[in-house]
Amino acid sequence: MRLPPRFVHVAMLGALWTVTLVAVAALIGIVGWVLAKGLPSVTPGFLFSMPQASGAEGGIASVIAGTLFIILGAVAIATPLGVGTAIYLVEYTRESWVTRVIRYGADCLAGIPSIIFGLFGYVFFVITLGFRWSILSGSLTLALMSLPTIIRTAEVALRSVPQGYREVSYALGSTRWQMVWRVVLPGALPGIVTGIVLAIGRSMSETAAVIFTAGTVLPDGIPHSLGASSRTLAVHFYLLATEGDPETQHTAFATAAFLVLAILVINVSAYTAMHRFLARFR
Amino acid sequence: MTPIVEARQFGVQIGGNAVLREVNLGVRRNEILGIIGPAGSGKTTFLRCINRLGDLEPSLSTTGTLSLDGTDVFSPGTDVAALRRRAGMVFAVPNPLPRSIYENIAFGPRLMGTRSRDRLDEIVERTLRASVLWDEVKDRLHTSGLKLSGGQQQRLCLARTLALEPQVLLLDEPCSGLDPISTAKIEEAMQELKKQLTVVLVTNNVKQAARASDRTAFFLMGEMVEVGDTGDLFTHPRDKRTNDYISGRFG
Amino acid sequence: MKQDNAIRLSLLGLAMSAVTALAVITTFILKEGVPVIFRYGLGAFLFGTEWKPTAEPPIFGVFAMIAGSFAVTAGALAIGVPVGLGSAIFLSEFAPKKVAIVLKPALELLAGIPSVVFGFMGMLVLLPFIRVHLGGPGASVLGGSAILGIMILPTVISISVDALRSVPRSYREGSFALGATGWQTTWRVTLPAARGGLVAAVILGMGRAVGETMAVIMVTGNTVQIPHSPLSPVRTLTSNIALEMSYASGEHREALFATGVILFVIIMALNTVANTVARLGKRA
Numbered sequence: 001m002r003l004p005p006r007f008v009h010v011a012m013l014g015a016l017w018t019v020t021l022v023a024v025a026a027l028i029g030i031v032g033w034v035l036a037k038g039l040p041s042v043t044p045g046f047l048f049s050m051p052q053a054s055g056a057e058g059g060i061a062s063v064i065a066g067t068l069f070i071i072l073g074a075v076a077i078a079t080p081l082g083v084g085t086a087i088y089l090v091e092y093t094r095e096s097w098v099t100r101v102i103r104y105g106a107d108c109l110a111g112i113p114s115i116i117f118g119l120f121g122y123v124f125f126v127i128t129l130g131f132r133w134s135i136l137s138g139s140l141t142l143a144l145m146s147l148p149t150i151i152r153t154a155e156v157a158l159r160s161v162p163q164g165y166r167e168v169s170y171a172l173g174s175t176r177w178q179m180v181w182r183v184v185l186p187g188a189l190p191g192i193v194t195g196i197v198l199a200i201g202r203s204m205s206e207t208a209a210v211i212f213t214a215g216t217v218l219p220d221g222i223p224h225s226l227g228a229s230s231r232t233l234a235v236h237f238y239l240l241a242t243e244g245d246p247e248t249q250h251t252a253f254a255t256a257a258f259l260v261l262a263i264l265v266i267n268v269s270a271y272t273a274m275h276r277f278l279a280r281f282r
Numbered sequence: 283m284t285p286i287v288e289a290r291q292f293g294v295q296i297g298g299n300a301v302l303r304e305v306n307l308g309v310r311r312n313e314i315l316g317i318i319g320p321a322g323s324g325k326t327t328f329l330r331c332i333n334r335l336g337d338l339e340p341s342l343s344t345t346g347t348l349s350l351d352g353t354d355v356f357s358p359g360t361d362v363a364a365l366r367r368r369a370g371m372v373f374a375v376p377n378p379l380p381r382s383i384y385e386n387i388a389f390g391p392r393l394m395g396t397r398s399r400d401r402l403d404e405i406v407e408r409t410l411r412a413s414v415l416w417d418e419v420k421d422r423l424h425t426s427g428l429k430l431s432g433g434q435q436q437r438l439c440l441a442r443t444l445a446l447e448p449q450v451l452l453l454d455e456p457c458s459g460l461d462p463i464s465t466a467k468i469e470e471a472m473q474e475l476k477k478q479l480t481v482v483l484v485t486n487n488v489k490q491a492a493r494a495s496d497r498t499a500f501f502l503m504g505e506m507v508e509v510g511d512t513g514d515l516f517t518h519p520r521d522k523r524t525n526d527y528i529s530g531r532f533g
Numbered sequence: 534m535k536q537d538n539a540i541r542l543s544l545l546g547l548a549m550s551a552v553t554a555l556a557v558i559t560t561f562i563l564k565e566g567v568p569v570i571f572r573y574g575l576g577a578f579l580f581g582t583e584w585k586p587t588a589e590p591p592i593f594g595v596f597a598m599i600a601g602s603f604a605v606t607a608g609a610l611a612i613g614v615p616v617g618l619g620s621a622i623f624l625s626e627f628a629p630k631k632v633a634i635v636l637k638p639a640l641e642l643l644a645g646i647p648s649v650v651f652g653f654m655g656m657l658v659l660l661p662f663i664r665v666h667l668g669g670p671g672a673s674v675l676g677g678s679a680i681l682g683i684m685i686l687p688t689v690i691s692i693s694v695d696a697l698r699s700v701p702r703s704y705r706e707g708s709f710a711l712g713a714t715g716w717q718t719t720w721r722v723t724l725p726a727a728r729g730g731l732v733a734a735v736i737l738g739m740g741r742a743v744g745e746t747m748a749v750i751m752v753t754g755n756t757v758q759i760p761h762s763p764l765s766p767v768r769t770l771t772s773n774i775a776l777e778m779s780y781a782s783g784e785h786r787e788a789l790f791a792t793g794v795i796l797f798v799i800i801m802a803l804n805t806v807a808n809t810v811a812r813l814g815k816r817a
Contacts, residue, residue, distance in 0.1 A: 023616050023686050116796065
């Protein structure tokens with residue numbers, strides 16, 4: 001039997017509507033659930049006081065500080081590498097086997113699961129280089145993970161600067177580096193910053209790669225050196241969540257809600273900034 | 283006196299195609315040389331070789347010689363950035379950088395290391411006066427160059443180029459998108475400027491060449507067909523192709 | 534010119550960072566993991582079903598974990614691919630413009646939600662539901678598949694929508710002009726034309742599912758066994774590494790690296806296939 005095409009079309013349209021609603025409901029449902037359960041406990045007192053009783057009581061101030069240090073470290077390492085790579089690819093070379101190798105490397109790096117980064121960071125930074133479980137080891141590992149994101153977004157941003165600006169700069173007697181530094185980079189800056197912000201969002205949600213490199217020590221004060229071990233918010237939440245102790249659940253929810261909210265804010269601002277930036281040149 | 287720009291048997295190939303063939307042309311000091319010819323005749327390529335902006339096309343190669351003030355611009359030791367300051371260029375489409383009027387003009391001097399505010403102020407005023415824009419923008423030097431009208435933007439680009447203190451001014455169809463009043467202002471500026479420097483004016487507009495240039499060269503399909511005093515060339519062209527072009531039979 | 538070359542060389546040095554990192558990571562994982570595989574025997578390691586790392590002598594067989602990763606990933610694809618592709622087709626072909634403009638970025642933003650949050654939701658809501666209504670311990674292949682199936686949605690949807698949108702409009706117009714309905718056009722013209730990109734989307738989603746660790750630990754029970762039903766608890770390759778890393782030493786640690794090597798090989802193969810398919814799709 002062959003169904004009439006019109007009927008099939010309408011039936012499929014209904015099915016597509018349904019699966020889309022399922023997808024949206026599932027994703028938004030999870031976010032809404034975490035926020036609803038956790039946000040009421042996210043008070044200034046929770047954010048600005050130190051954890052007590054292994055995190056079951058008190059706040060997350062020291063964890064927030066540890067997260068900040070680890071992520072700022074990662075960004076400080078990955079930004080020069082990533083932006084430098086993008087400048088090389090866009091301004092200093094033509095397409096060749098070298099650029100293909102560089103892009104292939106970045107693509108592969110982007111595809112490596114975070115647990116492998118964790119494993120590598122553990123042997124290489126923690127043990128071989130002797131950095132131990134520390135903010136430094138965590139930053140270095142996250143920097144490697146962020147590199148492909150920063151390279152890719154910076155490349156897009158540099159390419160979106162109109163070619164005419166480069167010509168003008170040359171015609172006014174600038175060297176290539178003066179052209180890059182004074183004309184192209186200022187033009188591409190918003191896009192580059194967006195990429196960095198996206199990388200920050202990814203790093204904040206990362207668990208497997210940091211748990212083996214920055215360790216699980218719950219700092220009882222603001223970490224004071226790169227060599228100190230510290231949890232990130234995601235790791236703190238994971239440990240609270242898997243303790244299976246109902247006592248810790250409300251702090252787990254509160255931590256999760258704060259983490260999700262922070263990541264959403266970061267991603268939304270990066271996303272809108274990127275769109276505004278790209279629209280500027282159209 | 284030797285010509286300021288001199289092409290001898292000068293040819294250009296891009297990706298294996300000959301874009302210019304055996305051009306012999308000397309540009310005299312303190313003249314306005316108009317270059318006319320249909321699209322694809324190689325006139326813009328010629329202009330972009332004088333300041334080596336053609337280098338941006340990686341497959342470009344040259345034969346013969348092209349010299350600026352006696353030195354070969356394609357010799358391996360050429361300091362390209364310095365060359366481009368000596369041969370300043372204004373493009374067909376007004377293209378201010380996305381910054382203020384003042385900063386657009388200060389861009390070139392700053393590259394050279396000029397920091398003194400007084401010196402920069404002086405350069406900005408002098409070049410804006412020379413490009414007949416000063417009176418229109420003197421009260422808003424720190425607003426974006428992109429906020430000006432098309433004709434004003436092009437005069438800003440001219441001022442920006444003059445700030446380099448070039449020996450030769452390369453104008454690549456500078457009035458192609460402009461209204462008659464702006465065009466007149468740019469032509470007025472050119473007449474004043476030729477007292478200090480030499481102007482090479484590439485134009486699609488035959489009438490503009492007739493109005494503004496002292497001598498005119500006609501390019502066709504990569505060949506320099508003829509060059510002569512503007513009056514002679516337009517009234518008694520030696521070559522039939524020139525006659526066909528200026529009388530509007532093709533192009 | 535000299536300065537230009539110096540800058541070019543320094544930038545090339547920076548540009549080598551990604552490739553160097555990849556090379557160093559690969560070398561270290563292989564160096565730490567491969568010797569134990571060959572000492573122990575490739576066949577015994579890959580196909581052994583027993584994992585007793587602290588026994589005397591220890592037994593290292595990762596077959597159960599390979600089976601576990603396979604089962605959970607297959608389940609995740611069974612849930613995530615129809616829903617993901619369906620949503621992508623809807624968003625690109627049929628959704629009212631306003632709906633698509635809101636939903637696509639919203640779905641992409643949700644890609645940033647930490648996987649541990651998905652795992653937590655699974656633990657507290659999904660697993661009890663499975664235990665009560667379907668039986669078994671709750672933590673299971675099904676639990677892992679469901680959570681991963683949802684987690685890969687943003688990846689699958691976003692890449693698929695881009696693939697569908699890159700099909701030239703003239704293809705669709707040609708089909709409509711011949712009297713085809715919207716669905717016929719999608720099924721016979723648009724989907725085949727976007728095939729390469731859609732396959733790449735599925736493979737990248739698969740890579741994400743195979744590589745996910747913490748969320749999976751939270752919902753699959755982590756028992757080393759070859760799953761015999763969707764309700765059996767299992768352990769995946771990634772969980773195996775994460776669960777034992779903190780206390781492993783000596784040969785045991787090497788065996789975890791060896792598990793990493795297997796994972797690494799699977800992921801690299803998936804990425805290469807995805808890249809090739811996407812490239813071929815573009816060329817066609």
